[in-house]
Amino acid sequence: MxxxxxxxxxxxxxxxxxxxxxxxxxxxxxxxxxxxxxxxxxxxxxxxxxLAGAGLSGITKNGDGVTIGATTTHAAVAGSGDVPAALRSVAEGIGDAQVRNRGTLGGSIANNDPAADYPAALLGLGATITTNQRDIAADDFFTGLFETALNDGEIIKSVTFPNATKAAYAKFPNPASRFAMVGVFVAQAADGVRVAVTGATDCAHRGPKLEAALSANWSASALDGITIPADHLNSDIHGSAEYRANLVIVMAKRAVEAAG
Amino acid sequence: MVENGIGASLKRKEDNRFLTGKGNYTDDINRPGQTHVYIVRSPHAHATINSVDISAAKAAPGVVAVYGGQDLIDDAVGGLVCGASVTGKGGEVNKTPPRNVLTIDKARFVGDPIIAVIAETLAQAKDAAELVEIDYTELPSTVSTANSDADGAPQLHEECPNNVALDWELGDKAAVDAAFAAAHKTAKVELINNRMVTNAMEPRAAVGEYNSGTDEITLYVTSQNPHVHRLVMSAFMNIAPEHKFRVVAPDVGGGFGSKIFTYNEEAICAWAAKKINRPVKWTSDRSEGFMSDAHGRDHVSTAEMALDADGKFLGMRVNSKGNMGAYLQLFSVSIPTLFHGFLLAGQYTTPAIYLEMRCVMTNTAPVDAARGAGRPEATYLLERLVDVSAREMGLDPAEIRRRNFIKADQMPYQTPVVQCYDSGDYHASLDKALGMSDYDGFSARQAEAKGRGKLRGIGLSSYIEACGVAPSAAVGSLGVGVGLWESAQVRFNPTGGVTVFTGTHSHGQGHETAFAQLVTDRLGVPVEQVEVVHGDTDKGQFGMGTYGSRSLPVGGVAIVNACDKIIAKGKKIAAHTLEASEDDIEFGEGNFTVAGTDKTMNIAEVAFTAYVPHNYPEGVEPGLDEIAFFDPLNFSFPAGAHVCEVEIDPDTGTLEIVNYTAIDDFGVLVNPMIVEGQVHGGLAHGIGQALLEGCVYDEDSGQLVSGSFMDYCMPRADNLPSFNVDYCPTVPLHNPLGVKGCGEAGAIAAPPAVINAIVNALDIKHLDMPATPEKLWRAAQAAG
Known part of the structure; x- marks a missing residue:
């Protein structure tokens, strides 16, 4: 250091x-x-x-959803009765107990690791990121490998997650790091079906093909026969692009089944 | 029956300090005036070092000294040594290229140490290290076990043409060829034994200190064998003469073989402490450990079996290459040859075996002994080949084993590959394992799993290992440069407590408890009054240390032999005091008794009398303090049968071990709780190799890809099932305590059990370790 x-x-x-x-x-x-x-x-x-003493921690529930302060730890999210189950399960699956007691929602999304879990949840639930300058829709926030829409000097204050009718996250962890080799978040919300994928590419992203299929038929079997091209997917010693392409579909199905 | 003697599952005495943070590890040791050394390492796999400029580093704040390899040479410090000289084909002994403590002309692997920067603080040493300017010319590299001996491959050492350090063969080639010519069927498998990084919880560390008043050097070091460290660094490296050199291996947090060896950084700490006349400390960080600790395994092999019409093994042929890394470490070539080849008979009567092993140099970290050391490689290869043979013959894997087992009444059994087994009942251990794992009920469980969409498989491993290393004459004749006896000193204090000095070293094995139990059992002294001391060359007599599951079978016998000397002397003292003939004195449960009378004297009283000899037998020395050395007559041969049952999710390749049964023959168990812990740890190691662990170098750049725990996957508790552990002991002919050693068994037995279960689940011939989810998914897809 x-x-x-x-x-x-x-x-x-x-x-x-x-x-x-x-x-x-x-x-x-x-x-x-x-x-x-x-x-x-x-x-x-x-x-x-x-930011530990910046007063940015806390969970607030209202009729439309839940707002989580940027420095709220993963453990706090995982343990909160005010947080919907799908989001709690995302937080519970991050790292280990030590990481969950230190790591924060805002830190995770600002860093935007390609294998991080939270970006999928924000995209999947259509969250809004509130900074010291503005509100940013999750769809506009995650822009590339370790890159976000944040300007220089812009600091995340909180994230607001709207309620969903059904939602779940399915993650295939890298055996070594236990980051997401592939993680898929699915949600059925007022504005339709949202599917978000993390771990598979350089940045978490929506899955329009999967969304279309699930919009037509909200069931795992609706994803039968759909394939994801492996061209732009990550490949490393733990998993090839082709393997990750398979995992996207399998995890999406499992998330749909878990969401009910 | 003595309380807390042999057979008692006594809780470990040492755990009080380990669990309350009172352990004293090398990095906990800080000496007055201490400096810190940081090592500048090669970022390249293979490069010529054109020039090194240390001027800026020397001028940096807090820097005390900056050294390169020539500085050690100028002080007549020798290079690191290889202690093995193994005779290969044509009577040619392995070629051992020289290795300077700090490499001078050429870097041969990523992490090769080049410059040592010593400063007041570690941060200052690191800052200055960044100012060391090294001009490299990168060279093409080779990391491939299979291909580094190919024509045109980059050459590491001029001493090793084609990167070959040794071409070794074992067995009767003509007999094997004849067996194959006469075979009803043959089976063949090509396999890789994946490279592992042992990753002890405590990284390597060293603190060197020089006392100018006495001209003595002290080295605190993470060692499994402090006396061997001292011997090597004294005799071959000229750091200091043995009588002026103290090596202390305090609490050590795991070794698994990697802390046997003498390393560059340790030599630098010891040498530089005298050079600058201040203590020098080095602690590896995990990244340095990944690149510079000796790695393990790394073989590529082709194995073939010739079978008759009944499935009897007629002959076995193996052609292997073993990766030695960039330099030959301390044991190096002896591991893939002697410690590997001599176990290739396994539990079977195979009459003819022929092995060719080529030891190759590559641009990777040196490879040496790691938990099991050659025996896991032999067991994996053989137990995979046995299953492939069963598949070829259409026989159940249990049945083909039974048809080929050495029978209990054939013991002692001379194998065609040097070893002569002295005990074992392989039928009995397999039967017990099959019973405990409900082998017969497997097909019903497999069908039930299929209904849930899971592929279920079951696999066997009937393993044997040679432990209790080792008879000195035997290993000496084979080219191992040391004797492998062990020593003990049992010292009564005047007030009756006992201090035991052992030449072995405990780095997690629980010797302080198990060895105290031996003394309690033999001498009847309460176990609380027995203290076991190890790990300091100034405290205990010379000893060979701990590896090869030797501490109890060799070191434990030395302890009881010293106890027997205590008893023999005690009889003389008691006879005198009790006014009886020495021949009439009986000893048991701590008391010397005149036979047939109630005249008795406790051993504590005898000890007191020995130190206050007012009324004392003529011609007997005062004091009660005996030393014994024990050189075993043979190896010990732990063996057993393990059964692994797995379920695979074909959609993702996720695998779960749903059942694991281990039946082991360790002979007598001194502390069954500690033994079970050793079995669990060994199984974690073996399952880690089978499923998770793989050290990966990039084929093109030679960079270490799996250089952190983010990419090198260690087994975690949730990767492992609850193990079913039981025993099937037999009595060894050669071990006076009846013990065989247990520390490596799990690591040896588990890999083939797991892979055999996987290939059974997928109905395929073979799958290489580590069986990652992607490999399993691909195999499941291909199998349909």
Missing amino acids: YDFNFHSASSAHDAAAKLAASDDGSVMAGGQTLIPVLKQRLANPSDVIS
Whole structure:
């Protein structure tokens, strides 16, 4: 780890100010990606600005859905009765107990790891990301490999998940890292069927082919015979693109079955 | 019957400190004035080092010294050594290319150490290390076990043309050829034994310290064999003479073979501590461990069996290559040859066996002994070949084994591959395993699973291993450069407590408990009053350390032999005190008794008398402190039958082990709870190899792809079933305690049991380890 200046922000506004004042600062939520990267000397920020004291944690339920603060831990989400079951199961399946007690919703989506679980949930439920500058629809948020729509200095404050009639997440974990080799989130909501896939490509994305099939017939068997081209899918020592293409369909079916 | 003696499942004495954070590991040790060393390693698999500029690093804040390989050579420090000289084809001994502590002209694998930067803090050492400028010319690399000896392959060492370190053969080729010519059927399988990184929980670490007042060097180090570390670093590396060199292996958090060897970083800490006259500390981080710890396994093999019309094995032919990595580590070529070839008979009467083993150099980390060391490779190859043979013959895998087993009444049994087994009842252990696993009920379970869309399979592994390494004369004649006896000292303190010094080393095995039980059993001293000391060359007598499941079969016997010397001396003292003839003194449960009387004297009283010899037998030395060395007459031969049952989800390739039964013959169990723990750990290791673990180097770049736990998959608790463990003991002819060793059995037995279950589930001939979900999915798709 290289030396850096450490700051504790008192609010999202304060964090943005401190970030702006730094040469090359990094914002830290739960630190579950940033700290290992720092320890490996793979990053060399001038300043690390912690959001732990920024008052961004908490879960608020209302009639239309649930709003979860950016620094709410995975463990808190997994253990909350105010959070719908599908979203709880996503949080429960992230990392291990230590990671879930430190890692945060905002940190996960801001980092946008291609194998992260939360991006699929946000896309699948049609969530809205609220920052210190604006509201961003999940469909517009995840833009590429470790890339999001966030501007420089823009800090996530919360995510609002609308209610869904039915929803579930099915994940095939990488045996080593237990990140998603492929994860599929399916939901039936007021505005129709949404299917989101993570782990398969460089960035979580909607699955229009699967959505069309499930819109016509909300059942696992509706996905029989559908194939996903392997061309642009991830391939590594744990799984080829072809294997991942298969997993997308299998996980989508299992998610539909789990959603009921 | 002595309480807490042999056979008691006593809770481990050492766990109090381990579970309460009071363990004392090498990284816990900090010495006054300590500096930290960081190693600059090659980022390339193969490269010429044109020049090194350390001037900026030397000038960096906090830097104490920066050293390269020539600095050690200038101080007459020798390179790392290979202790094996194995004679191969044509009487040619393995070629051992030299290895400097820090490589000078050429880097031969990713992680090859080049420069040592010593600074006041680790962060400063790392900062300065980034300022070391090394000009490389990258060379083409080879990491392939199968192809590194091919024409045109990049060459690692001029001493090893075509990257061949040794061409070795074993057995009677003509007899095997004749067996194949006469065969009713033959079976053949080509397989890979996947490379593993042992990944002990505690990474390697070392602290070197020099005392200029006494001219002594102390090295605290993660070692399985501190005396061997001292011997090698003294005799071959010239770090310091043995009498001026103390090596301490304190609490060590797992070794699995990888901490047997003397490593570059350890030599640097010991040497540099004197050079700068300050303590030098190094602790591996996990990434360094992945690239620089000795790896294990890594064979490619073709195995063939000749069978008669009844399915009897007539002959077996094996052609293998073993990957040695970029340099020959301490045992290196002895593992794929001696420790592998000598076990190829397995539990069977196969009359003729011929093995060709080529040991090849590649641009990868050195490969050496890892839990089982050659025996897992032999067992996997043989037990896979037996199942392929059963498939060819249309025989049940249990039946073909029964037809070929060595029978209990044939013991001792001379195999065609050197080893002479002294005990074992393979029919009995298989029958017990089949009964416990309800082998006969499998087809009903398979049908039920099919109804749930799952492919269920069952697999057997009838394994044998050679443990208790090893008879010194035998290994010496084969080219292993040490004797493999063991030592013990049993010292009564005047007030009756006992301190036991063992030459073995415990790094998780529970010696402090099991060895205390041996003393309690033999001498009748309460187990709380027995303390076992190991791991410090200044405390205990020379010992050979712990590996090859040797600690109890060899080191344990040394302890009881020392106890017997205590008893013999105690009889003289008791006879004098009790005014009886020495011949009339009987010893049992801690008391010396005049036969046929109630005149008795406890051993604690005898000890006190020995240290306060006011009234004492003439000609007997005071004190009660005895030392014994034990050199075994033969290896021990643990064996057993394991049954694995799996279910595979054909849609994803996900596998679940739904049942695992292990029947083992370890002879006498000193502490059954510890033994069961060793079985569980070994099974986790073996199942890890079969399903999860695979060390991968990129074929083109030679980069280590599986360089962290994000990509190298260690077994976790939820990968494993609840094991059914039981025993089928027989009595070894050669071991005075009747023990055989248990630490490696699971790692040896499990891989073929798992793979045999998988190929049974999928109804295929073979599938290479690790059987990842994708491989299983592809096989399931292909099988329809």
